[in-house]
Amino acid sequence: MMLSFLFVTVAVSFISVNGKQCRVQSGNENLILSINKKLLRSLGNKNIAPNPSLYIGLRLSDVHNQKTEQEYLIRLQEDMKEPTVSSALGSDSQRSTGLLALHTLALRASCETANSANMRKQLQQLKHRMHQEKEHISNTNTPQSNYYQYSLGVLALCVQNVKVDPHVIRKLVNEVKKVSEIHSICIDTLSMGGLALQCLRHLDAFYDEHLNKDIASAALKVKETLQKAQDDNGIIGNKFSTLLAVQVLLAMESEHSGCSKSLERLVTESKIGTFYNPMALSMLLPVLKHKTYLDIGTMDCLNETDNILLSAKPAGDIQITENVLVNLKVEDTLNHINPEVFKDTVNIPKGSSLLNVLNALKENEKLTFETENSLWGPYLTVVNKVKALAKDKTYWQLRTLDTVLLEGIADYKVYHDDTIIIRKVRW
Numbered sequence: 001m002m003l004s005f006l007f008v009t010v011a012v013s014f015i016s017v018n019g020k021q022c023r024v025q026s027g028n029e030n031l032i033l034s035i036n037k038k039l040l041r042s043l044g045n046k047n048i049a050p051n052p053s054l055y056i057g058l059r060l061s062d063v064h065n066q067k068t069e070q071e072y073l074i075r076l077q078e079d080m081k082e083p084t085v086s087s088a089l090g091s092d093s094q095r096s097t098g099l100l101a102l103h104t105l106a107l108r109a110s111c112e113t114a115n116s117a118n119m120r121k122q123l124q125q126l127k128h129r130m131h132q133e134k135e136h137i138s139n140t141n142t143p144q145s146n147y148y149q150y151s152l153g154v155l156a157l158c159v160q161n162v163k164v165d166p167h168v169i170r171k172l173v174n175e176v177k178k179v180s181e182i183h184s185i186c187i188d189t190l191s192m193g194g195l196a197l198q199c200l201r202h203l204d205a206f207y208d209e210h211l212n213k214d215i216a217s218a219a220l221k222v223k224e225t226l227q228k229a230q231d232d233n234g235i236i237g238n239k240f241s242t243l244l245a246v247q248v249l250l251a252m253e254s255e256h257s258g259c260s261k262s263l264e265r266l267v268t269e270s271k272i273g274t275f276y277n278p279m280a281l282s283m284l285l286p287v288l289k290h291k292t293y294l295d296i297g298t299m300d301c302l303n304e305t306d307n308i309l310l311s312a313k314p315a316g317d318i319q320i321t322e323n324v325l326v327n328l329k330v331e332d333t334l335n336h337i338n339p340e341v342f343k344d345t346v347n348i349p350k351g352s353s354l355l356n357v358l359n360a361l362k363e364n365e366k367l368t369f370e371t372e373n374s375l376w377g378p379y380l381t382v383v384n385k386v387k388a389l390a391k392d393k394t395y396w397q398l399r400t401l402d403t404v405l406l407e408g409i410a411d412y413k414v415y416h417d418d419t420i421i422i423r424k425v426r427w
């Protein structure tokens with residue numbers, strides 16, 4: 001009896017000591033502060049719709065610039081009042097499930113509680129949307145949006161202790177179990193599912209034993225799949241999906257989670273400037289602060305600091321003098337008769353983005369294209385009048401000769417002799 005007590009004590013302390021290892025090593029405080037400042041500065045762009053993820057990332061930090069965050073919250077609230085969002089393709093559409101969920105999480109991160117009229121309305125809307133999503137899955141086998149957004153919806157309700165419809169949960173559990181078994185999993189989607197499931201584990205009083213068991217085993221499956229996907233350098237999927245995967249490992253922190261190796265890698269990548277897209281920064285800052293989206297539910301906004309000062313923006317890049325040659329091919333693989341849409345070589349200043357390349361061709365009246373604004377930046381939707389739309393489950397894939405780009409048109413920087421292929425494919 002005494003021996004088994006001793007064993008339990010030792011085992012528990014081993015887990016907690018090991019758990020604590022998933023922390024950024026000391027000496028990186030200035031790096032983390034500079035990331036916090038970059039994210040705060042990114043709020044200044046008034047030309048694009050406010051992004052709830054950026055606000056959430058900042059709220060999960062332990063240091064703040066209250067005025068900047070407060071002003072952004074006002075912009076977010078104004079935006080939430082808009083019933084529809086305008087699309088670059090000319091039609092007004094309803095706000096996506098993911099955006100609705102992120103707005104709800106942002107509102108909670110501002111410490112608006114579940115009883116406020118504002119929040120009640122938001123939660124009601126989200127519950128209704130999740131019902132529609134669930135029906136859509138029943139009828140077509142896929143959500144109206146995608147499983148990443150479906151999971152975000154569950155998460156946003158769950159962190160506020162709102163009972164999520166068991167049928168909605170069941171669909172998430174099934175999907176997570178299914179995708180964990182297949183080879184080409186989308187790590188981001190699996191991670192968001194894992195966060196939602198981990199949150200649901202704390203709401204077990206709402207559900208029967210059978211569902212609780214399934215939630216726990218699906219959450220474990222996510223953790224195991226992420227651990228299996230982790231490479232020797234700590235990358236899980238790719239550099240960007242590692243951001244969310246680390247959140248999951250942090251949220252499920254336990255013995256040998258592999259979390260610290262990936263966290264260390266994120267620190268290294270941060271030092272070499274891999275993460276500059278505000279969306280990536282908003283997912284990076286919480287994990288550097290050892291926080292996850294699950295922590296939003298317990299935020300009380302009391303005794304917060306207000307000590308981040310934003311000095312003038314640091315000087316921009318050095319003047320570019322050199323030019324580079326870039327080959328661009330546009331193909332519509334779904335058009336078997338005439339797949340080649342466009343082909344040319346462009347002479348462009350070094351350091352240009354793929355968007356700069358497309359703009360240069362547009363200015364010379366060689367090519368036309370359209371984009372739609374998204375949380376990650378401009379999303380390419382139409383090239384030379386050929387549309388690739390979500391409703392048809394097609395998209396313009398950005399690739400080189402042998403790899404798929406890890407960034408969008410505004411972020412990817414072309415280099416000399418680069419060959420970019422923009423290919424219409426199905427997803």
Ligand code: B12
Nearest residue numbers: 098099188240241374375377379380395397398405406408
């Ligand atoms: C689902 C998804 C897709 C779907 C979107 C279709 C759909 N309706 O489901 C498909 C397969 C088409 C797709 C395409 C691409 N994706 Co994608 N995608 C995602 C995922 C898993 C979820 C997006 C989402 O629903 N967000 C929630 C909602 C609320 O946000 P949203 O901004 O309104 O969502 C829309 C946009 O994000 C847009 N979108 C999707 N991917 C991308 C990528 C970029 C760069 C941009 C600007 C927009 C965009 O589609 C979303 C749905 O309408 C994210 C993962 C993540 N962590 O965000 C990756 C992610 C955003 N995608 C990524 C990438 C790289 C791409 C591609 C550039 C891949 C490629 N080489 O072609 C292309 C975009 C090309 C283009 N035409 O501009 C990266 C972005 C990393 C970065 N640094 O920019 C992510 C983070 C995945 C990853 N870890 O690598 N994607």
